[in-house]
Amino acid sequence: MSSTDSEIQGSPRRVLLVLSCLWIVLYVVKVIYRLYLHPLAKFPGPKLAAGTFLYEGYYDVVKRGKYVHRIEEMHSQYGPIIRINPQELHVYDPTFFDSVYSSSGKWAKPPYIVRSMDPGFSAFGTLDHDHHRLRRGALNRFFSKQKVNALQHVVQDLANKLCEKLESYCNTGTPIDFEGAFGDFTLDAIAEYTIDSKLGLVDREGFTSDLRKTFRGLGEFGHLVKALPWLMTAKLLPGIESFIRVNVVKVLLDWDDTCLSIANHLLRTNPDETKEHPTVLREIIADPDLGPSEKTPKRLMFEAKTILNAGTGTVSWTLTTALWYLTTNTDILARLRAEILTVMPDPRQPVQFQELEQLPYFTAVLKESLRLGFGATMRSARAAPDRVLQYKDWTIPQNTPVSLSISHMHHNPDVFPDPLRFDPERWLGDMEERHRLERFFVPFSRGTRNCLGSNLAWAELYIMISQCVLRMDLEPFQTTLEHIEMYSDMIVSEPKRWKEGPRFLVKNVVAY
Numbered sequence: 174m175s176s177t178d179s180e181i182q183g184s185p186r187r188v189l190l191v192l193s194c195l196w197i198v199l200y201v202v203k204v205i206y207r208l209y210l211h212p213l214a215k216f217p218g219p220k221l222a223a224g225t226f227l228y229e230g231y232y233d234v235v236k237r238g239k240y241v242h243r244i245e246e247m248h249s250q251y252g253p254i255i256r257i258n259p260q261e262l263h264v265y266d267p268t269f270f271d272s273v274y275s276s277s278g279k280w281a282k283p284p285y286i287v288r289s290m291d292p293g294f295s296a297f298g299t300l301d302h303d304h305h306r307l308r309r310g311a312l313n314r315f316f317s318k319q320k321v322n323a324l325q326h327v328v329q330d331l332a333n334k335l336c337e338k339l340e341s342y343c344n345t346g347t348p349i350d351f352e353g354a355f356g357d358f359t360l361d362a363i364a365e366y367t368i369d370s371k372l373g374l375v376d377r378e379g380f381t382s383d384l385r386k387t388f389r390g391l392g393e394f395g396h397l398v399k400a401l402p403w404l405m406t407a408k409l410l411p412g413i414e415s416f417i418r419v420n421v422v423k424v425l426l427d428w429d430d431t432c433l434s435i436a437n438h439l440l441r442t443n444p445d446e447t448k449e450h451p452t453v454l455r456e457i458i459a460d461p462d463l464g465p466s467e468k469t470p471k472r473l474m475f476e477a478k479t480i481l482n483a484g485t486g487t488v489s490w491t492l493t494t495a496l497w498y499l500t501t502n503t504d505i506l507a508r509l510r511a512e513i514l515t516v517m518p519d520p521r522q523p524v525q526f527q528e529l530e531q532l533p534y535f536t537a538v539l540k541e542s543l544r545l546g547f548g549a550t551m552r553s554a555r556a557a558p559d560r561v562l563q564y565k566d567w568t569i570p571q572n573t574p575v576s577l578s579i580s581h582m583h584h585n586p587d588v589f590p591d592p593l594r595f596d597p598e599r600w601l602g603d604m605e606e607r608h609r610l611e612r613f614f615v616p617f618s619r620g621t622r623n624c625l626g627s628n629l630a631w632a633e634l635y636i637m638i639s640q641c642v643l644r645m646d647l648e649p650f651q652t653t654l655e656h657i658e659m660y661s662d663m664i665v666s667e668p669k670r671w672k673e674g675p676r677f678l679v680k681n682v683v684a685y
């Protein structure tokens with residue numbers, strides 16, 4: 174080989190070497206800037222966390238969703254306000270929650286929170302405050318308490334069908350994956366609300382068994398993209414997407430196609446036809462406040478997909494959590510049944526959920542299920558784009574992402590004594606005590622970007638649990654607290670033994 178040939182072959186390698194060195198130098202300069210010159214440089218916390226997102230990535234990707242616990246340790250070392258990544262401050266002080274997750278003032282979202290899920294088309298993925306308000310307007314109307322009441326027959330019918338199916342398993346000795354069974358119910362319900370699509374999951378044979386893998390797979394991807402954001406833009410993306418398609422169950426990703434074709438169909442439909450069957454997408458299309466750019470098929474697809482995602486695993490996991498604590502605390506179950514029977518003497522003749530929500534003990538049981546179940550564990554920062562914030566002696570610079578963690582709120586022993594104990598009684602104290610607890614009970618977060626579907630979630634919880642506990646005797650099957658209790662934050666709560674899933678046997682169908 175001539176020397177010219179080897180020079181030509183060597184040159185791409187040399188270019189790569191030079192580029193890599195340049196990248197390393199730039200990265201080191203960036204880390205130095207973050208440590209010493211950045212507006213957050215004076216805030217306490219480990220230097221590694223302040224210098225690079227890889228610190229958070231180590232705990233969330235390599236150690237699988239453990240940064241939430243590491244943050245708690247860091248607070249005990251560095252105090253109530255710390256810098257947890259190059260851009261974000263975290264506060265461990267329940268009294269500060271309402272100052273960050275607030276309905277007054279403007280609140281933006283940092284892009285690194287949502288970039289793995291949505292490039293800015295859904296309300297959830299919208300970073301700018303005013304744009305988010307515009308999009309939430311149409312959605313809020315649809316998920317108002319009044320609208321949920323008017324459409325509750327959808328939930329009632331699905332709960333009844335699921336219970337009939339579960340009853341058919343009585344004494345068969347078949348362990349049922351209730352997270353999947355409840356997932357069929359919640360996904361059917363939210364699909365009917367959102368895209369007017371009858372998926373018929375509760376009607377088919379068996380139960381979805383891979384729901385937990387699906388949602389936790391999305392959590393894995395979210396953590397990975399936060400640590401390595403270039404994954405979303407690099408040409409590697411198709412490879413990553415196919416990795417997810419293979420490793421994460423297809424159902425969620427297939428919604429892209431389903432939602433897109435439904436959006437296209439609705440956009441061609443005569444608006445007059447939309448009056449009889451209100452759905453989220455129809456509501457958006459008909460909204461006069463939203464211009465044409467807000468009604469493109471792609472935007473409608475992302476909005477629908479996000480709502481389907483957000484409305485499925487959150488409620489099904491809370492229902493599963495409730496079931497575990499009820500079947501392992503027979504006194505609580507007996508008291509709950511007795512209370513529900515006062516308004517619903519025949520469980521096969523369900524009552525409106527407005528009657529159920531008046532029941533104090535039932536409400537206390539559901540609050541404990543939400544407190545310990547964590548429908549969503551993701552740490553979701555907010556930034557005030559137009560003003561500084563004040564936390565005690567600390568002035569937080571304008572536009573700085575600040576967060577608090579819902580699990581730190583709900584597991585805080587100063588707020589909820591003996592916090593890991595499932596104790597409905599704690600919600601039945603005097604008015605003052607109940608107000609105190611309510612203040613720190615934040616399963617749906619608070620403020621401008623709180624949960625869109627909390628009214629629907631409550632309706633599903635009351636309706637499903639009332640039918641389930643009155644109609645059947647259930648028994649945990651090879652299921653322990655390690656299948657339920659939060660161990661990791663995978664955007665949704667992940668118990669230690671999540672892969673096996675909580676399972677139950679239907680032991681008896683109760684006659685009335």
Ligand code: HEM
Nearest residue numbers: 297483484487488491548549553617618622624625626630
């Ligand atoms: C137990 C049930 C549920 C829990 C615990 C829960 C919890 C939450 C939390 C904590 C957030 C705030 C996320 C953030 O800070 O970015 C949220 C947002 C959201 N939730 Fe829920 N959720 C539940 C059920 C539902 C249901 C049934 C729907 C269906 C409509 C839904 C739709 C949404 C949407 C669309 C958002 C984003 C709102 C926005 O950014 O404007 N959720 N949820």
